[in-house]
Amino acid sequence: MVSSKLKLDDVMDLVVNAIESIKISGTPAELYEPIDYILSLGGKRLRPALVCLSCDMFGGDLPSSLHAAKGIEVFHNFSLVHDDIMDNAYLRRGKMTIHEKWNNNVAILSGDAMLIKAYDFVLQGNYQNLNQILTIFNRAAIEVCEGQQLDMNYETQAEVSVGEYINMIKLKTSVLLGAALKIGALIGEASDENAELVYDFGVNMGVGFQLMDDYLDAFGDPEKFGKKVGGDIISNKKTFLFIKALELDKDGVVDSWLSKEIFDEVEKVEAIKGVYINTGVDQLCIAEMNKYYDTALLKLDQITVDNSSKKALRDFSEYIRKRVR
Amino acid sequence: MVSSKLKLDDVMDLVVNAIESIKISGTPAELYEPIDYILSLGGKRLRPALVCLSCDMFGGDLPSSLHAAKGIEVFHNFSLVHDDIMDNAYLRRGKMTIHEKWNNNVAILSGDAMLIKAYDFVLQGNYQNLNQILTIFNRAAIEVCEGQQLDMNYETQAEVSVGEYINMIKLKTSVLLGAALKIGALIGEASDENAELVYDFGVNMGVGFQLMDDYLDAFGDPEKFGKKVGGDIISNKKTFLFIKALELDKDGVVDSWLSKEIFDEVEKVEAIKGVYINTGVDQLCIAEMNKYYDTALLKLDQITVDNSSKKALRDFSEYIRKRVR
Numbered sequence: 001m002v003s004s005k006l007k008l009d010d011v012m013d014l015v016v017n018a019i020e021s022i023k024i025s026g027t028p029a030e031l032y033e034p035i036d037y038i039l040s041l042g043g044k045r046l047r048p049a050l051v052c053l054s055c056d057m058f059g060g061d062l063p064s065s066l067h068a069a070k071g072i073e074v075f076h077n078f079s080l081v082h083d084d085i086m087d088n089a090y091l092r093r094g095k096m097t098i099h100e101k102w103n104n105n106v107a108i109l110s111g112d113a114m115l116i117k118a119y120d121f122v123l124q125g126n127y128q129n130l131n132q133i134l135t136i137f138n139r140a141a142i143e144v145c146e147g148q149q150l151d152m153n154y155e156t157q158a159e160v161s162v163g164e165y166i167n168m169i170k171l172k173t174s175v176l177l178g179a180a181l182k183i184g185a186l187i188g189e190a191s192d193e194n195a196e197l198v199y200d201f202g203v204n205m206g207v208g209f210q211l212m213d214d215y216l217d218a219f220g221d222p223e224k225f226g227k228k229v230g231g232d233i234i235s236n237k238k239t240f241l242f243i244k245a246l247e248l249d250k251d252g253v254v255d256s257w258l259s260k261e262i263f264d265e266v267e268k269v270e271a272i273k274g275v276y277i278n279t280g281v282d283q284l285c286i287a288e289m290n291k292y293y294d295t296a297l298l299k300l301d302q303i304t305v306d307n308s309s310k311k312a313l314r315d316f317s318e319y320i321r322k323r324v325r
Numbered sequence: 326m327v328s329s330k331l332k333l334d335d336v337m338d339l340v341v342n343a344i345e346s347i348k349i350s351g352t353p354a355e356l357y358e359p360i361d362y363i364l365s366l367g368g369k370r371l372r373p374a375l376v377c378l379s380c381d382m383f384g385g386d387l388p389s390s391l392h393a394a395k396g397i398e399v400f401h402n403f404s405l406v407h408d409d410i411m412d413n414a415y416l417r418r419g420k421m422t423i424h425e426k427w428n429n430n431v432a433i434l435s436g437d438a439m440l441i442k443a444y445d446f447v448l449q450g451n452y453q454n455l456n457q458i459l460t461i462f463n464r465a466a467i468e469v470c471e472g473q474q475l476d477m478n479y480e481t482q483a484e485v486s487v488g489e490y491i492n493m494i495k496l497k498t499s500v501l502l503g504a505a506l507k508i509g510a511l512i513g514e515a516s517d518e519n520a521e522l523v524y525d526f527g528v529n530m531g532v533g534f535q536l537m538d539d540y541l542d543a544f545g546d547p548e549k550f551g552k553k554v555g556g557d558i559i560s561n562k563k564t565f566l567f568i569k570a571l572e573l574d575k576d577g578v579v580d581s582w583l584s585k586e587i588f589d590e591v592e593k594v595e596a597i598k599g600v601y602i603n604t605g606v607d608q609l610c611i612a613e614m615n616k617y618y619d620t621a622l623l624k625l626d627q628i629t630v631d632n633s634s635k636k637a638l639r640d641f642s643e644y645i646r647k648r649v650r
Contacts, residue, residue, distance in 0.1 A: 028471060109470055
């Protein structure tokens with residue numbers, strides 16, 4: 001076991017620089033300009049960081065892991081481009097989405113090109129265990145599609161259980177975090193058991209991350225959250241908070257707002273947040289989130305590398321978790 | 326060199342059976358049913374056949390090449406699903422397109438899943454030279470996207486040259502035929518020179534194939550062609566025939582039809598076909614096509630395997646070429 005690994009901040013800097021140096025160019029411009037555009041909009045670069053942090057934890061070669069990290073980030077951005085068409089989203093990271101700035105066809109096709117380019121970046125790593133790496137990549141990729149389809153299905157499905165919801169966010173968000181970590185582990189030549197543990201760490205952290213995202217959508221500081229607060233409430237999105245509130249709200253307040261087609265947005269957000277607080281659903285959400293974060297850390301604990309090597313990933317999960325306050 | 330290879334018909338049977346046995350299932354049904362639907366609509370399975378024929382020509386293991394063949398066919402069908410959204414097409418192989426039968430979102434997402442699954446099939450081949458195979462696959466895949474974008478651009482671009490048109494069909498159609506053959510060659514452990522020659526054979530055959538498709542769109546037997554004859558003429562598609570006719574038509578007949586927004590379709594098709602014949606553009610198209618087919622066969626001749634091994638691929642190119650009569 002190798003100790004004295006890189007610090008979280010150092011890895012984040014390396015990753016952010018690597019992603020920002022990506023230049024995918026070519027002709028026709030209509031295909032390539034949108035790719036550069038979406039990649040230049042920033043983002044936290046969490047997924048590529050996980051590839052590198054995991055590889056580094058297992059004593060692997062960090063520069064080598066940057067290729068797969070780029071692949072994961074380009075894949076993630078592909079999924080955002082296509083999701084934004086499907087969700088009819090106008091903004092992404094505060095800027096116009098590709099289908100709004102250009103058109104749907106450009107967004108479909110440049111998204112397709114990004115998905116193909118994602119594999120290209122992985123190939124550039126010249127990995128010995130390429131088949132294994134791509135098998136994990138593909139499993140997560142297809143699960144992300146399944147999660148997106150379930151998310152769309154749940155918009156019109158009358159009843160969604162907490163179990164169904166958790167499964168959906170696991171597929172749509174968490175498995176890619178797990179896969180990023182597992183791919184980093186494989187590049188770092190981790191044992192199968194350790195690779196599985198770091199995957200589980202990522203998936204559990206991912207569920208916690210998404211539950212917090214849902215919580216912040218209602219209770220976050222608008223300044224810090226970076227999105228419109230209450231968006232999920234306005235659109236009746238069946239989040240953990242919403243599903244539990246519908247279950248526990250004896251006064252039928254949630255139900256009465258559900259049937260309204262014309263309403264004051266601020267009034268609705270305040271009313272539903274009131275239900276969330278009165279029924280204790282806000283605290284249930286935090287407890288659920290903590291449950292997943294605790295499981296994640298338990299998985300990290302079980303990985304058989306020395307404790308100091310785990311520091312950066314532990315710091316990472318703390319960094320993600322502390323967003324709530 | 327190994328001789329006495331499989332016959333064209335035998336390989337075609339094997340390939341058609343392999344493709345028809347593909348079963349991609351899972352939940353949610355909205356993601357997977359469209360994939361099964363599009364793959365069940367048939368098609369000539371030319372691209373997967375090329376993988377296997379090339380592999381067999383070089384003495385490679387044909388069953389092993391079937392995995393990559395499936396990947397190529399699933400990729401091709403992915404591109405059809407997304408192209409059909411972009412082109413607003415109602416029918417594909419005489420049946421409703423996915424976006425018509427379901428909706429645009431289902432077509433985008435199930436297409437994405439097919440692109441991912443295409444890589445999965447290639448991975449199942451457990452190829453020694455996976456990186457090299459996927460690099461070729463990816464180059465063709467991205468070029469297919471470039472070709473589709475150019476095709477869309479040319480709809481509104483005032484002037485398109487013959488050179489631009491040939492480049493577009495090369496990207497949109499031919500490079501995938503070349504890549505299919507080159508991947509088969511790599512699985513069959515061909516030399517770099519032979520792999521390049523079989524790629525060039527495919528690209529040239531592909532251009533010939535597309536030029537014939539354009540010719541048949543105007544002059545084909547509606548019974549045999551399987552598409553509405555004159556579709557390109559009605560939509561003012563800038564094909565080889567159209568571009569050359571616009572150049573050679575001194576009477577301005579083509580120009581006069583271009584400006585009409587309301588017209589009798591049969592009348593327009595007959596008028597433009599008349600120009601094609603009067604200007605000799607129909608014969609120019611056949612000559613151009615033959616030029617590409619001849620180049621293709623020249624490339625096949627240069628491949629350093631014994632002549633009898635080339636029979637199936639030579640028969641294949643004859644089979645493709647004879648569609649014109």
